[in-house]
Structure formats: structure tokens, C-alpha cells
Amino acid sequence: MREITYGEAGVEALREEMARDSSIVYIGQGIGPRGGNFRQTRGLWKEFGDHRLRDTGICELGETGVAIGAAMNGCRAVVDEVFLDFILEAMTQVIQQAATIHYLSNGKIKVPVVIRGAMGSVRNAGAQHAHSFYAWFAHTPGLQVVVPSTPRDCKGLFKTALRQETPVLFIEHKALYNTKGDVPPDEFLIPFGEASVRRTGSDVTVIAVGRMVHIALEAAATLDKEGISAEVIDPRTIVPLDTDAILKSVRKTGKLAVVDEAPAMCGFSGEILALASEQALDSLDVPPRRICALHAPNPFSPPLENQMLPTPSKVAQAIRQMVRS
Amino acid sequence: MSYDTVLDRRTAHPFPKIPFNIEPHMQTATLSEMDVQLKLDLYRRMLKLRDFELKVQELYRAGSLPGFVHLYVGEEAVAVGVCANLTKEDLVYSTHRGHGHALAKGVPGRQVMAELWGKETGCCGGRGGSMHMFAPEYGFMGTNGIVGGGIPLATGAALAAQLRNSGQVVVCFFGDGAVNSGSFHESLNMAAVWHLPVVFACENNLYATEMAFRRATKNTSIASRAAAYAMPALEASGCDVQETYRVSREAIERARNGNGPTLIEFKTYRFLGHHEGDPGTEYRTKEEVESWKSRCAIQALRQKVLTSEEASQQDFDRIQRETDSWLEDAVQFARSSPDPDPSTVLQFS
Numbered sequence: 001m002r003e004i005t006y007g008e009a010g011v012e013a014l015r016e017e018m019a020r021d022s023s024i025v026y027i028g029q030g031i032g033p034r035g036g037n038f039r040q041t042r043g044l045w046k047e048f049g050d051h052r053l054r055d056t057g058i059c060e061l062g063e064t065g066v067a068i069g070a071a072m073n074g075c076r077a078v079v080d081e082v083f084l085d086f087i088l089e090a091m092t093q094v095i096q097q098a099a100t101i102h103y104l105s106n107g108k109i110k111v112p113v114v115i116r117g118a119m120g121s122v123r124n125a126g127a128q129h130a131h132s133f134y135a136w137f138a139h140t141p142g143l144q145v146v147v148p149s150t151p152r153d154c155k156g157l158f159k160t161a162l163r164q165e166t167p168v169l170f171i172e173h174k175a176l177y178n179t180k181g182d183v184p185p186d187e188f189l190i191p192f193g194e195a196s197v198r199r200t201g202s203d204v205t206v207i208a209v210g211r212m213v214h215i216a217l218e219a220a221a222t223l224d225k226e227g228i229s230a231e232v233i234d235p236r237t238i239v240p241l242d243t244d245a246i247l248k249s250v251r252k253t254g255k256l257a258v259v260d261e262a263p264a265m266c267g268f269s270g271e272i273l274a275l276a277s278e279q280a281l282d283s284l285d286v287p288p289r290r291i292c293a294l295h296a297p298n299p300f301s302p303p304l305e306n307q308m309l310p311t312p313s314k315v316a317q318a319i320r321q322m323v324r325s
Numbered sequence: 326m327s328y329d330t331v332l333d334r335r336t337a338h339p340f341p342k343i344p345f346n347i348e349p350h351m352q353t354a355t356l357s358e359m360d361v362q363l364k365l366d367l368y369r370r371m372l373k374l375r376d377f378e379l380k381v382q383e384l385y386r387a388g389s390l391p392g393f394v395h396l397y398v399g400e401e402a403v404a405v406g407v408c409a410n411l412t413k414e415d416l417v418y419s420t421h422r423g424h425g426h427a428l429a430k431g432v433p434g435r436q437v438m439a440e441l442w443g444k445e446t447g448c449c450g451g452r453g454g455s456m457h458m459f460a461p462e463y464g465f466m467g468t469n470g471i472v473g474g475g476i477p478l479a480t481g482a483a484l485a486a487q488l489r490n491s492g493q494v495v496v497c498f499f500g501d502g503a504v505n506s507g508s509f510h511e512s513l514n515m516a517a518v519w520h521l522p523v524v525f526a527c528e529n530n531l532y533a534t535e536m537a538f539r540r541a542t543k544n545t546s547i548a549s550r551a552a553a554y555a556m557p558a559l560e561a562s563g564c565d566v567q568e569t570y571r572v573s574r575e576a577i578e579r580a581r582n583g584n585g586p587t588l589i590e591f592k593t594y595r596f597l598g599h600h601e602g603d604p605g606t607e608y609r610t611k612e613e614v615e616s617w618k619s620r621c622a623i624q625a626l627r628q629k630v631l632t633s634e635e636a637s638q639q640d641f642d643r644i645q646r647e648t649d650s651w652l653e654d655a656v657q658f659a660r661s662s663p664d665p666d667p668s669t670v671l672q673f674s
Contacts, residue, residue: 023488023489025485051488052488054484056515057514057515059507059511059515061477061507061508061511062477062480062507062508062511062515063477065474065477065478065480065508065511066477066478066480066512066515067481068477068478069418069477069479069481069482069483069485070482070484070485071481071485072461072466072481072482073416073481073482073485073486073493074489074491075484075485077481077485092471092474093478096470096471096474097474097478100457101459102673103452104449104452104453104457104467105449105459105461105467106448106450106452106459106673108449108459108460108461109459109461109466141674142674
């Protein structure tokens with residue numbers, strides 16, 4: 001095996017797909033000579049040039065619409081919002097145009113666009129650079145939502161995203177770009193809608209995506225020393241969602257916790273609880289728990305933000321209570 | 326032209342002098358410059374759009390058509406003049422007032438009418454309706470329920486045309502209501518800097534729903550805004566299909582030759598309300614409406630051709646009969662078509 005970073009894995013996926021498919025155009029801010037704010041396109045500009053790596057001014061609305069339009073006319077387009085936070089400038093294009101065109105055109109127009117952005121809290125960037133919006137997109141029919149947590153998944157899922165015929169939200173986590181992990185050197189793809197069991201266990205099922213997978217795994221390691229066996233499942237794609245994997249685990253453990261960097265209200269965590277209550281209520285021994293961001297904008301000061309976000313100790317504490325209740 | 330005069334008559338608000346250079350375009354064609362067959366063809370196309378919309382109005386008022394419709398009556402010379410210069414492979418992005426654009430681009434009347442009826446045989450199988458009508462097989466890339474929503478999309482389609490070297494030109498229709506939006510600014514800026522093969526065809530009908538353009542903006546010359554993007558601009562009267570044809574031809578050729586985008590301001594007017602149900606008289610004077618109706622491009626062309634004796638009344642009667650029969654066929658087709666099967670609701674979702 002070979003270790004590379006999450007950021008490098010994304011670059012590798014892009015390089016392979018851009019070489020394979022000459023119709024791919026990549027649009028965004030600072031993604032050309034600079035190689036991306038998060039180094040997420042490092043080296044590609046030299047290789048593929050100005051035409052295929054289109055640096056734009058600061059115009060998320062326009063550049064997102066341009067990517068969607070290019071995808072309607074025979075290109076495969078990636079638009080990089082860089083910070084997912086900035087996609088709000090372009091939401092009308094994502095929700096009103098990208099998500100609807102394939103359906104409304106009776107399937108006649110394909111919209112192979114990947115809308116890429118980095119979510120979540122990193123280094124106390126403050127509220128406007130730390131949002132975790134994936135549930136909004138999952139709520140919109142017509143969009144697929146991918147939230148990779150490891151370098152291997154980042155590469156395999158990105159390559160799959162670049163072969164779809166309808167829009168994909170590819171949502172990386174800012175704090176994961178420099179994390180390392182095993183990535184096979186040979187070409188591989190990871191299909192959408194297949195969860196990954198990150199750790200097997202028997203006492204409780206913990207569901208998490210993105211950086212929260214790592215928080216959940218840390219908590220599970222702590223709990224293991226206390227004799228509590230947690231199973232950590234990473235759905236990897238929220239749309240489509242691997243409901244079978246989640247339900248299977250819940251039926252095995254009888255307990256469900258969801259860790260989410262977004263607030264609980266109307267979110268991903270509530271959706272997982274709803275799934276379990278609708279389809280596996282008889283299996284639940286105790287009420288399920290959600291360990292989510294508190295319902296406040298991300299504060300700047302580190303102690304405040306730490307208080308607001310899920311941490312391994314908060315997750316471990318919640319699970320202890322569930323198991324010992 | 327009397328466009329300024331119409332405004333000036335309503336208020337003392339001065340029409341601003343344009344501070345930028347607008348490219349002079351060819352003068353309105355003299356009758357001898359344009360072949361009579363082309364004139365009759367343009368006439369036939371305009372008449373189809375007009376009669377189609379009046380039929381839609383009738384059917385809508387009778388309760389036959391669901392949803393909402395925004396009719397194109399009065400603006401026919403724009404869609405027809407522009408689209409007569411396009412190939413089937415060229416693309417058109419349209420607006421909420423888009424039935425005329427669809428027909429002008431070649432989408433069959435049957436499919437447009439059936440879509441307005443929500444029928445399975447509509448160009449989108451009834452999934453889209455008036456404001457979400459797509460027919461890519463005719464290069465028609467969608468009406469759009471969001472004002473300005475199509476401008477970035479058209480710009481992107483032009484980027485794809487450039488990257489693929491497809492030879493396509495993309496035309497983006499939008500109204501004066503769209504030009505104060507961020508979509509307009511961001512898209513024109515990108516189209517200019519990348520020299521994209523796109524024509525921004527602004528149908529300035531003076532009102533964004535009920536908001537008079539001169540109340541919405543200080544600079545009421547839309548063409549002058551192109552200077553902000555170092556983009557050439559043209560103006561044309563929407564009352565003269567020969568002019569819309571010639572002016573758009575210049576812009577389309579520029580795009581096709583790789584010389585980048587053009588902004589065209591078509592000075593036009595909708596004879597009816599914003600949507601069917603809006604009388605359109607609360608924010609417009611009767612005199613203003615009548616003055617525009619009196620300069621109807623369809624009547625004007627017929628009068629010109631008859632006066633010059635290039636064609637006879639019999640020719641126009643024949644065109645009317647053909648149009649009637651075409652329209653009747655479209656209505657019959659749509660009326661008798663099946664509804665979509667409800668069990669297919671999740672198909673393509």
C-alpha cells in the first residue's frame with residue numbers, strides 16, 4: 001500500500017479522469033497556476049492548461065451556472081466553490097437549474113456537473129467559513145451528495161462522481177486535506193450508495209460522515225478500553241444512502257447514535273433516526289442519540305467552538321449513557 | 326425611433342444620453358435588399374407565434390390549460406429575426422416568456438402545445454410546462470422560470486461550444502428585468518473575457534412585471550452596459566423584423582467567426598399583461614400600449630410588402646390559411662393526446 005493525503009488523492013482522481021475524458025473542464029477560483037487554495041488542483045494547470053482549468057474572478061453565481069451550462073452542451077464540468085460556504089451565492093443555479101433540468105426535460109438533457117466545495121470547521125476560521133451544509137443538498141431532489149472521509153474514498157468517489165450523468169455535490173472536509181491514508185496505486189472506483197464499516201462492533205451503531213467519522217472512531221477506541229464495542233459506519237454518500245447497511249447494523253446492536261458536524265434541527269442526523277424508527281424500531285433497546293453541533297453559528301474563539309462541536313469525549317459520554325442505561 | 330418618445334410622453338424624466346460607444350449596425354434594410362421569399366418567410370414565422378399565443382390565451386381563459394402562461398404577443402419580431410439566422414445545432418436559452426422562442430427555434434407547434442397542456446406528448450412529457458420547456462433535439466435549451474437564470478447557463482453552453490470546437494452559436498434571450506441582476510453581470514463579464522460564441526439578446530419590453538425600467542435603473546440604455554465588459558453592443562427595433570434579422574445576423578456571425586459575444590438590445594413591447602390574468606393596464610397607459618400596437622411588426626411587414634407589390638393579398642391569405650391549419654392541428658394533437666402515466670412520476674428523478 002501507499003500513503004498519500006486526502007488532498008493528493010483528489011488531485012490524482014482528477015488527473016486520471018481529465019486524461020481519460022477530454023470533455024472535462026474545471027472551473028473555479030485560484031485553481032489554475034495557484035493549484036487551489038487547499039492545493040486541490042496542484043500541478044493540473046501545467047498538465048492540462050488554461051482551457052481546461054478555468055480560473056475565474058470572484059463570481060460563484062456565474063461560474064456555477066457556467067459549469068452547469070457547459071455540462072448541458074457536451075462537456076463534463078467541475079465547478080470548485082473552494083469553500084462550500086461560498087456556494088450560497090450560487091444556490092439558485094444549484095437548486096433551481098442543476099437539480100431540475102434532467103427531470104424537467106424528461107431525461108433528454110444530461111447534466112454531468114460536479115459541484116465541489118470544502119465544508120466544516122478548520123482552525124477557527126469563524127462562522128462564515130465553517131458551515132456544514134450537506135443536508136440542504138440532500139433535501140433537494142436531483143442532486144447526489146458525496147462526503148468522503150478518507151484519502152481512498154476521496155479518490156474513488158471523486159472518480160465515480162466524474163462519470164455521473166446528473167449533478168453531484170462533492171463535499172470534502174477542510175480539516176481532512178492533509179490527513180494521510182492508504183490509497184491503492186492502481187485505478188479504482190468506489191460506487192455511490194455503499195457505506196463503509198469503519199469499525200465493527202456489537203454494542204452500539206455509530207453513524208457519521210466526513211471528519212465526524214474520525215471523531216467517532218476516536219470515541220470508539222476510548223470506549224473499547226471500557227469494554228464497550230461500537231460499530232462505526234460511514235455512509236460516504238448521503239444521496240444515495242445505503243439504508244441497508246445502517247439498518248443491518250442497528251438490528252445487530254440495538255442502539256443507534258449519529259455524530260454530525262451540522263446542527264440537529266432538520267438535518268442528516270434526524271434523517272438517520274427517522275430511518276431507524278420507521279424500519280427498525282423493534283430493534284432499538286434505548287432511545288437513539290444525536291451528537292451534533294449546537295444550534296449556533298460557529299464561534300471564533302477556540303474554547304467556544306470546541307464547546308459547540310462534537311468531540312470524541314462528548315461522543316463517548318453519550319454512548320456510555322446509552323449502554324449503561 | 327420613437328422608443329424614447331414613448332417614455333418622454335409619460336414623464337418629464339429625460340432619456341439619458343448614452344455615454345458609451347455603441348457600434349453602428351447596418352441601416353434598416355431597404356425593401357430591395359431583402360428577397361421577398363425571406364420576407365414572406367419571416368412573416369409566416371411571426372404570424373405563427375402570434376396566432377399560437379392568442380390561441381393559448383383562449384384555451385387558458387377557457388380553463389383548458391393548467392398552470393401559468395406569459396404570452397409573447399408583440400415581441401415576435403425578436404425571436405423570429407434572431408432564430409432565422411440560427412442552425413438546428415445552435416442553441417437557444419429562453420425565459421418565462423418563451424413559447425415564441427421555442428417555436429422560432431423550430432420546436433414543433435404540436436409539442437409546445439401538448440407541453441402547455443401537460444400531456445405525455447409534450448416536448449418534456451408534461452414534466453416541465455410553460456416555464457420549463459426543453460427540446461435539445463431542436464437546440465432549444467429551455468424556457469426558465471427564474472429571471473436571469475438562463476444567462477449563466479447559456480454562457481456555459483458557449484464555453485462548451487468553444488472547448489469542443491463545435492461551431493455552435495448560443496443565443497441567450499432575457500428581458501430588461503434580468504439586466505439588474507448579478508447573473509447578467511457575472512455572465513457577460515466571463516463571456517467577454519473568454520471570447521465565447523454567445524449572443525445576449527435582451528428583449529427590452531420596458532417593464533419587469535410591473536416595474537418600469539426607467540424606475541429600476543438610472544442608465545436605461547441596456548446596450549451601453551456592454552461597454553462595462555468591453556463587449557460590442559447593437560440595438561434594434563423590435564417593431565421591424567428586417568432590422569432584428571440583420572442586426573442579429575451581424576452578432577451571430579461575429580460569434581460564429583470566433584470573435585466573441587455581443588449584447589443586443591431589442592426595443593420591444595408586450596401587447597398583453599405580464600402573465601395571462603394581468604390586464605397590464607395598471608402600470609401602463611392605454612395610449613402607450615396603443616402606440617406600440619400601432620407599430621406591430623407583423624402588420625408593418627405585410628403593409629410594406631403589399632405597398633411595394635412584391636406579393637399580393639392572396640399570398641398573405643394563403644399564409645393565413647396555412648397558419649390556421651397548422652395551429653388547428655397542434656391544438657387537436659394536444660387535446661387528444663394522453664395524460665402522462667402517474668406511475669412514471671419518479672422517472673428521471
